Amino acid sequence: MTLKTPIAQLGAEVLRRQAQPVDDFASPEFHSLIETMHDTMLEAGGVGIAAPQLGASWQILIIASRPTARYPHAPDMPPILMINPSFEIVDGALHKDWEGCLSVPGVRALVPRYQAIDIEYRNQLGEICHLPLQGFPARVFQHEFDHLLGLVYLDRVENNRDIISETEFFKRIAV
Template sequence: MMSEKPEIVQLGAEVLRLKARPVDDFQCAKFRALLEVLQDRMFESGGVGIAAPQLGASWQIIIVASRPTERYPDAPEMAPVVVVNPQFQIMDNRLIKDWEGCLSVPGIRALVPRYRSIHVDYQDLNGQPRQTVLEDFPARVFQHEYDHLQGLVYLDRVENNRDIVAESEFFKRIAA
């Protein structure tokens, strides 16, 4: 059972390395409670996305909520989207390297290659089938969160260890 305010689990927690299971009961009280807590924890932590495994729940649920923040000042504004049981297809094979961080890996940023444009099939919070095309930063956020459902973290995608920096160095670089 989830506590009232679950902490964001940190790198090294086993749940971050598990393949999350699909949601099959959209009326389940635990599912409904988790949806509320996910969004609250994401906003409280200044995140632009979050995945259920980050709160210790190994379910295929993510929220994508691109918006300008201190870490991502140029991010486009979009309403938060709850994405359940997602799959995606690559629409643009180009990989673009850009900075990422993670609420489960505080204090570190890294350059991570991601696809620029993707087509996402998913279910909404009521289990209805949906689809969307995401490009650029929102596509990056989705792929980052989708990795959490596959038992991966963004550091697994880094091509060169020199692309990993302390957050303090990251802020110096974006200020320059």
């Protein structure tokens, strides 16, 4: 599958840079990037995307948990655009579950994440918003938030044996 907008792949310098905060919520480039992010995420079958994945080192992400071929058991929620996000941990316990990434195709890994978090972010108009998340949507947020820090999910893996091919992953979830 060839996407209209290419997604930065592991090894691309932009994925290892700390993203900059957005301060101009009116610029045409900002609104164009948001639209491109949303369209690319849907076209690629993702449940989230961050601006650095499209080569833009800005603190912008979208989470959009929904059942897809890549995540057949994901809960359904509307896409949420988050600009300059931050979060607080509600429950400090870490839970390992499978993750993949549009920037790291063909690979899955067990990644420890917090199960419950409270997020503060700005919406497209620059207004401050708050959102509590739990379970899979909280995982998706933390995964995308890592992209804003210059990290990929493989940086969070505790043991190399927790990394498998996507082909092997689909065999395991089919059981």
